[in-house]
Every structure is written in C-alpha cells, then in structure tokens.
Amino acid sequence: MAASIFTAVPCAPPVAVFKLTADFREDGDARKVNLGVGAYRTDEGQPWVLPVVKKVEQMIANDNSLNHEYLPILGLPAFRANASRIALGDDSPAIKENRVGSVQSLGGTGALRIGAEFLRRWYNGNNNTATPVYISVPSWENHNSVFVDAGFKDIRTYHYWDTTKRGLDLKGLLDDMEKAPEFSIFILHACAHNPTGTDPTPDQWKQIAAVMKRRFLFPFFDSAYQGFASGSLDKDAWAVRYFVSEGFELFLAQSFSKNFGLYNERVGNLTVVGKDADNVQRVLSQMEKIVRTTWSNPPSQGARIVATTLSSPQLFAEWYDNVKTMADRVLLMRSELRSRLESLGTPGTWNHITEQIGMFSFTGLNPKQVEYMIKEKHIYLLASGRINMSGLTTKNLDYVAKSIHEAVTKIQ
Amino acid sequence: SSWWSHVEMGPPDPILGVTEAFKRDTNSKKMNLGVGAYRDDNGKPYVLNCVRKAEAMMASKKMDKEYLPIAGLADFTRASAELALGENSEAFKSGRYVTVQGISGTGSLRIGANFLQRFFKSSRDVYLPKPSWGNHTPIFRDAGLQLQAYRYYDPKTCSLDFSGAMDDISKIPEKSIILLHACAHNPTGVDPRQEQWKELAAVVKKRNLLVYFDMAYQGFASGDINRDAWAVRYFIEQGINVLLSQSYAKNMGLYGERAGAFTVICSDAEEAKRVESQLKILIRPMYSNPPLNGARIASIILNTPDLRKEWLVEVKGMADRIISMRTQLVSNLKKEGSSHNWQHITDQIGMFCFTGLKPEQVERLTKEFSIYMTKDGRISVAGVTSGNVGYLAHAIHQVTK
Numbered sequence: 045m046a047a048s049i050f051t052a053v054p055c056a057p058p059v060a061v062f063k064l065t066a067d068f069r070e071d072g073d074a075r076k077v078n079l080g081v082g083a084y085r086t087d088e089g090q091p092w093v094l095p096v097v098k099k100v101e102q103m104i105a106n107d108n109s110l111n112h113e114y115l116p117i118l119g120l121p122a123f124r125a126n127a128s129r130i131a132l133g134d135d136s137p138a139i140k141e142n143r144v145g146s147v148q149s150l151g152g153t154g155a156l157r158i159g160a161e162f163l164r165r166w167y168n169g170n171n172n173t174a175t176p177v178y179i180s181v182p183s184w185e186n187h188n189s190v191f192v193d194a195g196f197k198d199i200r201t202y203h204y205w206d207t208t209k210r211g212l213d214l215k216g217l218l219d220d221m222e223k224a225p226e227f228s229i230f231i232l233h234a235c236a237h238n239p240t241g242t243d244p245t246p247d248q249w250k251q252i253a254a255v256m257k258r259r260f261l262f263p264f265f266d267s268a269y270q271g272f273a274s275g276s277l278d279k280d281a282w283a284v285r286y287f288v289s290e291g292f293e294l295f296l297a298q299s300f301s302k303n304f305g306l307y308n309e310r311v312g313n314l315t316v317v318g319k320d321a322d323n324v325q326r327v328l329s330q331m332e333k334i335v336r337t338t339w340s341n342p343p344s345q346g347a348r349i350v351a352t353t354l355s356s357p358q359l360f361a362e363w364y365d366n367v368k369t370m371a372d373r374v375l376l377m378r379s380e381l382r383s384r385l386e387s388l389g390t391p392g393t394w395n396h397i398t399e400q401i402g403m404f405s406f407t408g409l410n411p412k413q414v415e416y417m418i419k420e421k422h423i424y425l426l427a428s429g430r431i432n433m434s435g436l437t438t439k440n441l442d443y444v445a446k447s448i449h450e451a452v453t454k455i456q
Numbered sequence: 457s458s459w460w461s462h463v464e465m466g467p468p469d470p471i472l473g474v475t476e477a478f479k480r481d482t483n484s485k486k487m488n489l490g491v492g493a494y495r496d497d498n499g500k501p502y503v504l505n506c507v508r509k510a511e512a513m514m515a516s517k518k519m520d521k522e523y524l525p526i527a528g529l530a531d532f533t534r535a536s537a538e539l540a541l542g543e544n545s546e547a548f549k550s551g552r553y554v555t556v557q558g559i560s561g562t563g564s565l566r567i568g569a570n571f572l573q574r575f576f577k578s579s580r581d582v583y584l585p586k587p588s589w590g591n592h593t594p595i596f597r598d599a600g601l602q603l604q605a606y607r608y609y610d611p612k613t614c615s616l617d618f619s620g621a622m623d624d625i626s627k628i629p630e631k632s633i634i635l636l637h638a639c640a641h642n643p644t645g646v647d648p649r650q651e652q653w654k655e656l657a658a659v660v661k662k663r664n665l666l667v668y669f670d671m672a673y674q675g676f677a678s679g680d681i682n683r684d685a686w687a688v689r690y691f692i693e694q695g696i697n698v699l700l701s702q703s704y705a706k707n708m709g710l711y712g713e714r715a716g717a718f719t720v721i722c723s724d725a726e727e728a729k730r731v732e733s734q735l736k737i738l739i740r741p742m743y744s745n746p747p748l749n750g751a752r753i754a755s756i757i758l759n760t761p762d763l764r765k766e767w768l769v770e771v772k773g774m775a776d777r778i779i780s781m782r783t784q785l786v787s788n789l790k791k792e793g794s795s796h797n798w799q800h801i802t803d804q805i806g807m808f809c810f811t812g813l814k815p816e817q818v819e820r821l822t823k824e825f826s827i828y829m830t831k832d833g834r835i836s837v838a839g840v841t842s843g844n845v846g847y848l849a850h851a852i853h854q855v856t857k
Contacts, residue, residue: 050722053575056733059526059740083522091520098518105515111501112750113493114711117469150559150743157742166463189741262459293459307523308748319458329466336591337598338742340562344712345749 060185061426068424076422077440079431082238082403083307084272084370087437092370094305096362100352110348115341117332119148119313123347126354127313131267131281131298138288138317145316145324147331148342152268152299153186155314159264159295160194161334162327167262168227173197176228178220180204182428184238187231187266202230205240210396210408212242214251221255230256234267234296235280236402239430243273243401249283253290263287268299273402275371277364293318300350302403303367309346370434374403377436384445391452405431413451421447470590474828483826487844489835490828492807493711494676494774497841502774504709506767510756519752524745526736528557528717532751535758536702536717540671540685547692551725554732555717556739557746560710561672561703562591564718568668568699569599570738571720571731576666578631585609585621585635587832589642589670592635606634609644614800614812616646622659630664638671638700639684640806643834647677647805653687657694667696672703677806679775681768697721704754706807707771713750778807781840788849796856809835817855825851 058066064080086092104110118124124146129139138144149155164172177191181201191199202224203216221230232252237243244252256263265287270280287294300311314331318324335341353359382397397405409417409429417423423444425431436444474490496502527533533555541548558564569582582596585608593603606628607620628634636656641647648656660667669688675681691698697720704715718735722728739745757763779802786798801809813821813833821827827848829835840848 050575050720050727050731053727053730053734055730056737058733059736062526091522093518093521097521102515105511111503112507112710112712113501114705150747151745153740153744154742167459169462186741186744189737193738193741301523305521307521308745309521310743310745310747318460323458323460323463326463326465327460330463332469333466333594334598336562337595338563338566339559339714340591341712341714343559343714343747343749346747 064424064426071422073422075443077424077435077444079423079425079435079444082302082432084302084305084403085434085437087373089435089437089440092305094363094366096353096359096366097305097349099362100349100359103352104348112344115148115344115347117335117341118146118328119342120344120347120351122351122355124148124313126351127298127300128315130277130354131270131284131296131315132288132317133278133281133285136285136288142321143318143324145318145328145331147314147316147328147335148347149297149312149314150310150339150342151301151312152266152297153190153312154310154339155297155299155312156187156190156266157194158331158334158338159297159314160191160196161338162331163229163262163264163295164195165334166327166330167229176200176225178202178224178228178230180231180233180237182239183231183233184266200224204237205242205406210393210406211399212244212248214244214248218251218255221252221259221261224259224261226260227262229262229264232263232265232283234265234270234284236269236273236404238268238402239404239426239428240406241400241402241404242406244283246282246286249286253287253292257290257292263292263294265294265296267296269302269402270298271303271364271367272371275368275375288317300346304350304353304363306346306349309349310343311346311350374433377433377441378405380438380441381436381445384441385448388445388449390449403432403434405433407431407448409448409451413455416451416455417447421450423447470830474830477822478828481826481828485844485847486826486828487839487848488828489839490830491836491839494706494709494807494838495841497777497843499839499841499843502709504767504770506757506763506770507709507753509763509766510753510760513756514752521748524557524748524751526739526745527732528746529748529751529755531759532715532755533557533717535755537719539681539758540674540688540700540702540719541692542682542685542689545689545692547721552722552728553719554722554728554735555719556732556735557751558701558716558718559743559746560705560714560716560750561670561701562595563714564701564703564716565592565595565670566599567718567735567738568701569596569601571735572633572666572699573600574738575734576633578666579629579633581629581632582668583625583628583632583634585637585641587643588635588637592670601633604632608641609646609810611812614646614810615803616648616652618648618652622655625656625665626659626663628663628665631666633666633668634660635668635670636687638669638674638688640673640677640808642672642806643808643832644810645804645806645808646810648687650686653690657691657696660691661694661696666699667691668699668701670701672701673706673806674702675707675768675771676775679772679779681771692721697723704750708754708757708767710750710753713753714747715750715754778837781837781842781845782809784842784845785840785849788846789853792849792853794853794857807836807838809837811835811852813852813856820855821851824854827851
C-alpha cells in the first residue's frame with residue numbers, strides 16, 4: 045500500500061484530566077479515591093442527576109407535542125433569555141435596556157470558543173490575531189487551547205496565584221493589567237476560580253474593574269459554577285453584575301454542566317453585553333455566521349431542560365434547592381478536611397481549604413507529593429495539587445487526610 | 457462608543473428568509489418548499505417510532521449525565537462506522553479506521569476540515585461540485601482552506617454533467633482534496649450512476665486526490681442503506697482511504713439532537729490511533745465533548761436488532777413517500793397539459809429537486825401562488841403532500857407554459 049498521508053501524524057498526548065480518570069478506573073485497589081475530574085459526586089461517591097432534572101426530563105418525555113426539529117442557529121429562545129437573566133439578574137439594567145444578546149452553545153467550552161472566534165474576527169477593528177489575550181496563571185488548561193485554535197497568536201499570562209501565601213496575588217494581577225497593551229483581552233473567572241478556588245473579594249474586583257476601564261481592557265468572563273460555588277446565584281454573579289453596572293461591554297461564557305448536572309448534554313450560553321441594542325443585533329448576526337460553520341445549530345435536549353426549569357417559579361425553586369444541596373456538601377467536605385489536617389498536626393497552614401470556594405482546592409501539594417498520593421495511596425489528583433472536593437465523602441475523609449499528612453511529612 | 461460599532465450586519469440567510477416570508481403569508485394554500493426537513497403526508501414533522509421506543513428505553517434506564525469521552529459514545533461511533541462501511545468491510549473488520557462523534561453533519565465536516573488544515577500539508581484546496589450545499593464553502597473557509605470547483609450539474613438537462621466533471625477532475629492538481637456527496641446530492645438531487653462512480657473512482661485514484669465524502673442521507677435517498685452507501689464502500693474497496701462525514705438528522709429525524717460522525721480510513725489500526733489522538737486535540741477546544749442524547753438514541757436503534765429493523769422500514773417509508781411525490785408531481789404536470797420534459801424530477805433523488813425553474817418563474821410562484829422555494833429553483837420534495845401536489849403542478853404549469 046502506498047505511503048499514507050497520515051504517516052507523519054504524531055500521537056498526541058492524552059488530556060491529563062481524562063487520563064487520570066482512566067488510570068483511576070484501572071486501579072484495582074479498594075481504597076482508591078478519584079479527586080481528579082471536575083464533576084459533582086454524592087456522599088456515596090456517585091454521580092447525581094438532580095431531582096428537578098429527572099422531573100423535567102419526564103415532563104419532556106411525556107409531552108407528545110415536542111419533536112426533534114432544528115433549533116434556530118442561536119439556540120432555543122427561552123433558554124437563551126433565561127440563561128442570560130440568571131447571570132445578569134432579574135433587574136439588570138442591561139436587560140431592561142435591551143442590550144444583552146445570547147448564543148446557546150455546547151457547554152462553557154463552546155461558548156468560549158464562539159466568543160473567541162468572534163473576537164478574533166471583529167474586536168477592535170478586524171483581524172485580531174495579534175491582539176494579546178491574557179489568561180491567569182494557573183487557569184483551566186483548555187483556556188489556552190481555545191484561544192490558540194481560535195487564531196490568537198499572542199497569548200499571555202497574568203499573575204493570579206501566590207504560591208507562598210496560598211492566596212490571590214492581587215498586586216501581581218493589577219500590575220500585569222497596568223502593563224498590558226490597551227485593548228488586550230482578559231479571561232476572568234466569574235467565581236470559583238479553576239483550579240485555585242481563590243476569588244477576588246468584591247473590593248478587589250472593584251480595583252480590577254477600575255484598571256480595566258482606565259486601560260480599555262476587554263473582560264471575557266468564564267462562569268462555570270454559578271450557584272455551585274456559594275449556594276447563592278446572586279453572590280456568585282456579583283463580579284459580572286458589577287462590571288455591567290460599571291458600563292463595561294463584555295462577554296460571559298456560561299456553563300450549566302455543574303449547576304444543573306447536565307455535563308453530557310452540553311448546555312452553555314454566551315452572554316453578550318453591549319452598549320445598545322443595535323450593536324448587539326449586529327454582533328449576533330455575525331455570531332450566527334460563526335455558529336453556522338461550527339455546529340449549525342445547538343443540541344436541543346439540555347436547553348429544553350434548563351429553559352423549562354428556569355421559567356417555572358416552582359421548578360426554579362426546586363433547582364435552587366438542588367444546587368444548594370451540592371454547594372453545602374462541598375462546603376462540609378472543606379471544613380471536615382481542614383479540621384482533620386489540623387488535628388493531625390499536618391505541617392503547614394490549612395485555612396486555605398475552607399477559604400477557597402467551589403469544586404476545587406489547590407492543596408499546595410507539590411508534584412512529588414502528588415505522585416506519592418497516586419502511586420502509594422491510590423488517591424488520584426492533578427499534578428498541580430488540585431483536588432475535586434466533591435470526590436471526598438464521609439467514608440474517605442480520614443484516609444485522604446492521613447494520606448495528605450503522610451505525603452507532606454515524608455516527601456519534600 | 458462601543459467596541460462593535462464597526463461590526464457589519466451579517467447578510468440574511470437566504471433560506472431562512474424564505475421561511476420568514478412563508479410564515480407571514482396568509483394564503484391558506486401556501487406551501488413551504490424551502491424546508492430542509494422531512495414532513496409527513498400531512499405536512500407535519502415526523503418523529504420516528506423507533507426513536508420514540510429508544511427514548512422510552514433511555515427513560516427507563518435512569519442513566520447518569522456524566523461527560524462522554526471527547527471522541528463520543530463508543531457504541532455509537534462503532535455502529536456508525538459499521539453502518540457506513542458495511543459489516544463485511546475489510547477496513548471495518550481490521551480496525552483501520554477512526555470514527556469520532558460529531559455535531560451532526562456540520563460538526564463532523566468541520567472536524568475533518570480542521571484536521572486537514574492542520575495535518576494535510578500537500579494542499580490547501582478543497583474541490584466542491586458545482587453547485588454544492590451552501591454551507592460547505594464557509595465551513596472549509598473558516599477552517600483555513602481554499603475552495604475550488606468542478607463541474608457537476610448541467611442546467612440544460614437538469615442532470616449530471618458527467619463529461620464536464622470527469623474533464624475537470626482529471627485536471628485537479630495531485631494531492632488536492634475533493635469533496636463528493638455520497639448520495640442524494642444537495643441541492644440538485646443528481647447522483648452519478650454506479651458505472652459513473654466507478655469512473656470517478658478511477659480518475660480520483662489516478663490524480664492521487666484525497667477524497668472527502670459527505671453522507672447526510674444514507675437510507676433516505678433510495679430507501680436502502682446499502683445502496684446509498686455503495687459509492688463510499690466502492691471507493692474504499694478500490695484502496696482509496698476516504699474521509700467521511702455522516703449525519704443522522706434526516707435518516708433518523710434527529711435534527712435538533714445533532715447526531716453525526718466523522719471517519720478517517722487509515723492504513724492500519726496504529727495509524728488510526730494516532731489520528732484519533734489528534735482529532736481529540738482538535739475537539740477539546742471546540743466544545744470539549746459531544747452531546748449525549750442524539751447519539752444515544754441512534755446507538756440504541758443501530759444496536760438493538762428489532763429497533764434497527766424497524767428503523768430500516770421507517771427510513772424506507774420516508775424515502776418512498778418522497779419518491780411517490782416526485783412521481784405524482786410529474787404525472788400531475790402531464791395532466792395539466794405541460795409539454796416540458798419533467799423527467800429530471802423523477803430521475804433526481806433525495807430530499808431536494810432542482811426543478812430547472814428560472815428566478816422570474818420562482819418569483820411568480822411565490823407572488824401568485826404563495827409557493828415558497830429558493831431562487832435557484834430548488835424545492836424540498838419533503839414539503840410536498842398528496843394534498844398539495846396537484847396545486848403545485850398547476851402552479852408550475854402556469855408559470856412555465
């Protein structure tokens with residue numbers, strides 16, 4: 045057979061977080077714990093389909109008037125409106141002034157990608173391949189790939205995590221913003237920063253906004269955990285809403301994977317806040333062109349579930365309750381892990397475990413200690429030391445705490 | 457001032473424009489022949505029974521909502537490959553292929569386009585038939601490739617310009633990319649005969665072209681899934697390692713669920729693994745992993761013998777209704793007294809028909825009879841019913857006599 049055109053295609057390395065889960069699955073040790081991939085788990089260590097989701101899916105299944113016809117290119121109208129409303133607030137001036145647009149997308153990733161593709165084409169004149177895009181260090185590792193594949197050539201980092209004090213490096217962050225070229229794009233985590241779990245305080249957000257306004261920096265928010273972080277939708281949306289109230293035009297990539305537990309239905313939304321309705325209309329018309337060549341129109345099932353839930357006061361209340369259940373369990377695991385480590389006298393300080401927020405915690409374990417955890421203790425976490433708090437259960441808390449204690453005391 | 461002041465209004469979608477105008481029309485006899493979705497004989501969307509049954513099975517299983525792998529649902533991708541290639545295919549049995557789940561046909565095409573842009577260094581040129589589906593051009597362009605064309609449709613005969621196609625294809629620079637519609641060419645409905653496919657395969661092999669098949673209508677075209685996949689399978693048997701995009705939007709009526717697949721036929725299983733690893737690297741920054749619902753429905757249907765049988769009957773039913781409407785349209789035109797040759801209406805296959813009507817005639821159809829179609833004279837036969845085919849024939853006769 046003739047040499048193949050693909051002979052030279054190299055084998056790509058597997059995505060770390062998925063490889064971790066694959067290794068976990070193959071591990072035969074009974075004590076094994078998966079603190080890797082970011083999906084919620086119950087106290088029994090099981091995935092959790094939200095009761096309100098089960099209910100609404102049944103409603104959808106029983107509704108014979110529904111079919112599988114194409115959604116519009118920008119998605120299900122009821123989903124789009126409700127999704128943006130959840131983020132910006134019922135009384136959002138931007139919504140009242142009709143200057144909010146929405147693009148239903150495939151998960152948060154899809155929303156980021158559509159937003160990135162649009163910015164590369166249309167932000168600040170045309171052709172923005174050279175416009176700097178700033179991503180926090182660390183950040184979700186896929187942020188970089190999204191913007192690279194969207195065509196941006198100048199991806200930079202901004203300071204975020206202070207390793208020594210295990211908290212936000214606000215000075216470094218603001219410094220980077222002062223030095224960034226005007227009109228640079230900044231990817232901001234709306235809440236529950238992934239992977240550090242460390243968010244700016246409202247006061248710190250105000251400082252960030254002030255610099256960004258003065259230097260004409262574009263805010264692209266990534267909101268994957270609204271409600272899931274604190275248990276309060278409003279609290280978790282505070283930063284985004286503050287920026288809107290300060291008059292910013294911004295993009296917001298929303299995911300409903302975690303707060304609705306709809307991971308595999310790929311439910312996301314890109315919210316666009318503009319200066320006025322006319323600008324937003326033109327932006328949406330160009331978003332349609334981008335969507336049309338990426339996936340034509342988005343999948344219907346997940347959007348129907350979310351739209352149905354958010355537009356019914358009764359179902360919305362049930363959903364809110366389900367979200368709080370998840371957030372509360374995570375908060376409980378945080379306090380339980382911290383208290384165990386402190387009781388064990390594990391070297392170092394552990395208040396960051398409860399001060400951090402959301403699904404993840406940056407434990408502070410170094411790569412060698414992480415390797416020890418995986419190889420010797422069969423506890424799976426990312427090399428960065430990030431753990432998924434909902435991988436903890438009342439049954440495995442003791443084992444995990446003791447293992448961390450061992451790792452920290454035995455390995456330097 | 458806004459960041460977006462300079463953003464131009466995107467041009468309106470021609471097909472959506474047709475539907476918008478249709479919706480506004482108050483004429484009770486109005487017909488929407490722009491719609492690219494199947495309608496039953498009452499003009500209604502049709503949810504297949506096998507789909508309903510698969511959904512009931514899913515509801516009873518109480519599955520979780522965990523992320524799919526990046527490459528999608530394995531049962532689905534394997535069944536998709538088998539459906540396209542045939543269970544006896546050497547390529548399928550040897551495992552020298554990779555199939556990843558894509559977002560219906562568009563998403564699958566785009567994955568392939570992105571993959572070619574990144575790894576196919578021999579050429580930036582994709583050759584499309586003239587005409588082709590309107591979205592092919594922007595998909596490949598957005599992926600960073602360039603578009604060229606080869607002759608395909610002969611407007612004088614409303615059929616295949618085979619000699620023109622062979623002539624053009626024989627001159628395509630070696631190692632360029634050529635896109636072929638596997639069956640039910642969109643928008644013309646004009647497909648090569650098997651003898652013609654054989655000649656196409658020979659010239660494509662001679663020119664050492666990279667073949668990319670778009671198969672959006674397997675089963676939906678002739679009613680026979682094997683017959684509709686014949687060209688794809690023949691090419692592979694001839695040693696042509698094709699790329700293939702599949703859609704389940706039409707043949708399973710799963711439009712809004714976005715079920716599709718992208719396949720690369722490789723030299724061997726090892727190469728397939730390398731290609732798969734790179735496809736995952738492309739997919740992750742697009743949408744991370746694909747949506748479950750449509751793929752699960754399709755997988756249950758394909759992998760459950762009873763449901764698969766039922767599906768084959770239903771997809772044949774849809775194809776047969778379309779074929780019957782074509783036949784009725786032609787016989788009604790004859791009854792109206794039309795002297796034109798309308799044979800192309802029954803010669804063409806699939807959802808669409810290039811009527812041969814000119815823009816002025818199309819405009820008259822819309823203005824005088826409230827019959828809506830695209831300016832190129834394309835009709836969606838799926839929008840024709842036994843209740844309105846007489847009216848349609850009458851109207852066409854009026855504007856062409």
